[in-house]
Amino acid sequence: MPILFNSILAQFGFVPENVILLRHQDKRSTTKRTVYEMWRDDREAFDFYQSTQALENRARFSRAAYWASFVANPSGSTMFVGLYSARYKGILTSETPRPARYDFLLNPDTDTYELKFDERFADLAGRLFINWGDGTRAWVQRADNQNKIITELHREFTEPEFPGFLDFRKPLSEISALPRSWIETLRNSSGVYLLTCPKTKEHYVGSACGTDGFWQRWMNYVINGHGGNIALKSREHSDYQVTILEVVGSAMTQDGILKLEAKWKQKLQSREMGLNSN
Numbered sequence: 001m002p003i004l005f006n007s008i009l010a011q012f013g014f015v016p017e018n019v020i021l022l023r024h025q026d027k028r029s030t031t032k033r034t035v036y037e038m039w040r041d042d043r044e045a046f047d048f049y050q051s052t053q054a055l056e057n058r059a060r061f062s063r064a065a066y067w068a069s070f071v072a073n074p075s076g077s078t079m080f081v082g083l084y085s086a087r088y089k090g091i092l093t094s095e096t097p098r099p100a101r102y103d104f105l106l107n108p109d110t111d112t113y114e115l116k117f118d119e120r121f122a123d124l125a126g127r128l129f130i131n132w133g134d135g136t137r138a139w140v141q142r143a144d145n146q147n148k149i150i151t152e153l154h155r156e157f158t159e160p161e162f163p164g165f166l167d168f169r170k171p172l173s174e175i176s177a178l179p180r181s182w183i184e185t186l187r188n189s190s191g192v193y194l195l196t197c198p199k200t201k202e203h204y205v206g207s208a209c210g211t212d213g214f215w216q217r218w219m220n221y222v223i224n225g226h227g228g229n230i231a232l233k234s235r236e237h238s239d240y241q242v243t244i245l246e247v248v249g250s251a252m253t254q255d256g257i258l259k260l261e262a263k264w265k266q267k268l269q270s271r272e273m274g275l276n277s278n
Contacts, residue, residue, distance in 0.1 A: 005068070005130055005148040012120055019083075019143035020064040023132055024050060025072035026100055033100055036071045037177035039081050045099035046081075051113045052092065058111055060140050062088050067115065068143065070130065074170075074179055075160040077152075080128040084115040126157030165189070165244045173239045175218050186215040191247040192261050194268070195221070195240040197275075202235075204275035205245070205268060207261035209254045218242055235275070 006016045024035040038046040050069060053061055061067075067084045092110040129152040159179035162168075170178070172195075178186075190213045195204040208217035221240065245264050248257055270276040 003150045005150055006143060008124070008128075008150070009068070009143065012118075014066060014083075016142075016144035016147070018064055019066045019068055020060065021068050021070065021141045021143055021146060021148065022050065023070045023072065023078055023136065023139045023141075025136065025139070034074075034174055034177040035100060036073050036079075038100055039071050042099070047115060047117075049099045051115050052096075052098075052105055052110050053113065055091075055109060055111055057140065058088075061086070061111070061113065064142075066118075070132070072136075073160055074174070074177070074182070075163070077160070078130050078132040079126060080121075080130065081125050083118045083121040085118065087114045088112075089114050124153075127154045128152070129154075165191075165247045169241060169243045171239045171241050172218060172221050175215075175222055175242070183215055186218075187212045189213045189247055190252070190257060192245045192257070192264050193217075194243050194245050194264075195275075196243075197235070197238045197240055199238045200235065202273075202275050203268065203270055204240075205261060205265045205270045207257050209257040214244065 005021075009016060009019060024039075026035050035046065035049065038049060050067075065085060065087075067086050069081050069084060070078045071081050073079045089112045092105055092107040092112050094107060096105045098105055128150060130148040131151050132148065133146075159181060162179075162182045162185050190208050190210075192205065192207050193214060195206065197203070206217065208214045210216060221242075246260055248260065265271055265276050268274065271278075
């Protein structure tokens, strides 16, 4: 018989009618870092991020005295990060930078809430996972209408395991927020990768053969949007998806990696139908 999240609430005396569920996952292309990374590395920024909400959401947020907060981790699982008491404060009184984005919070457009973390749930933060369901766009839900199934309860907070090179697939906007163990794996690996543009549906084949492997090469794109490539420079900024086509051993020379890159360009016709110009 499955364990349900509302049973956890009941253990601490909470009535589901007084609780809303929040699943934070900001996929907008203007994000500097993921919400997961904020929670992991900067709790103050995370608390501010979720305490500011758009005016049109006031009815949903003001109806509940408590917020059960979840974030999507790098593997897409829904991880519990805390339960908060919530009190509406009013509209933001000054223009304030968003913790996760490049734009600003404009005071006529943003409600603010006073949130207080409930320490009784601290031991479950980062350890408890639920099945949110297919409707991830419905990121605010009522606990009394959605009694979520608990799927995992870990002994301690651990980051997801690296999925393997062939299964790795991420937008460039999430590269800097990857788990540290993933970053270390990518730094120590070289080979051929593929960028695909969600806007134009074009693709680009590239290779990583320098210091810090795939990680450093992809961070070049994160920093300037084109990594020095002529065709990419000619396109508007886009959050390219990156995947790995082939990984090489440490004995492979730079010339050997470039030859593999050329073969993949031929296979995928990325010169004729993609963004490769050489």
